[in-house]
Amino acid sequence: MLVMRSASAADGPAVRELIAARCDWMEERGLPSWRPSIDDLVSQCDNPCGDVWVLELDGSRVLGRTTLQEQGPPWGWTEAEKTEPALYMTTSVTDPCFREVKPGTLMAWWAVDQAAQRGACWVRRDCLFPELAKYYQSQGYELVREVERGRHRLYMMARAAERLELTERFARAATGMR
Template sequence: MSGHETAAGLPPYLMRPPRREDEPVLGRLLIARRSWLAARGLTADAPDPAAVAEGTVVLGLPMTWTLWEGQDLVGYTQLFPLSLGGGWTYRERSQPSLSILATWTHPLHRADRPSRLMAWWVLDFAARHQFAHVRRAPTRERLARCFRDEHGWEHRRTRAWPDGITRHLMTRESQVMPGLAALIATFAQPGSTDIASSPDGGSLCRVPPHHANRNGTGP
């Protein structure tokens, strides 16, 4: 198979919580990404792949999710059900929200823009679990501009957090995306073979029809 073609009409991507046996491939992804950043004069503190592989569950929901294309780990994202860090107003903190704490992607899949794909998935996941907003706080101004201008995020303000690092506080309303199920399957539990469903019986994941492809067009 080539590109995003899959057998039996299955979605080309899979989102699922990590498993302990994912630790080696998570480690390779983190090394590849850090090397890619270093070649461009950038740095990032990589997490412990063993800790990522353990996963996190809060309020009964998995908060660490890995993105796969076939046997290839494309990336992962970590979430938390609060607006974390300084700079959010009392009203913003009181709103039901899901924060994107971190997103790591393999540079070999960069043309498919997997970080945008995972962000769409998070917006849908949040909407289906009664979180009204999704927050994120990138540290790089260039990345914040990309999220605002290309991905549709609203930049609320820029603030220094208690750790001394300046972050750009960004938000989007959660939204159900009716086309995402054709692009991403979601397995709810480690080791599960059942695609997760939302409370209304629909898929957890969906995406707009202009989805990614191998020639670099689309998200």
């Protein structure tokens, strides 16, 4: 069974392992990786705010981690957008060994459902790479705008919150892994 649950300090070793696997995958393809941030991302599992989440298989294997916050960065969004209730999804990392079941998509759908349950209108996220923006679009997110931030171009993305029937989707994904 696949479930999203709040991360804890006990998830640190598993999260470290999945991030290292993703880093290896990225580096093999000549992509910038999360490696310099591993310690920080792992330490966030012990966040008392409860905004770090893991996607777990059968209570034993962590397939992904993400952060879902009620407030996003102040840059990249208009003043009107900042007043709209939204959740902000960031630092999503998945184990590349399980990409056929699309753990990133499952986490993104979960965030959309969570936003609807919490009364938010949107799930927002951003990324640095046009290829990642295209991947997020395959999850139903729309490109809102591109902004320059320092020496980086950011792709600001959003998807309307809605209730999704995730129980069946998560069950089908878990069945596909066995």
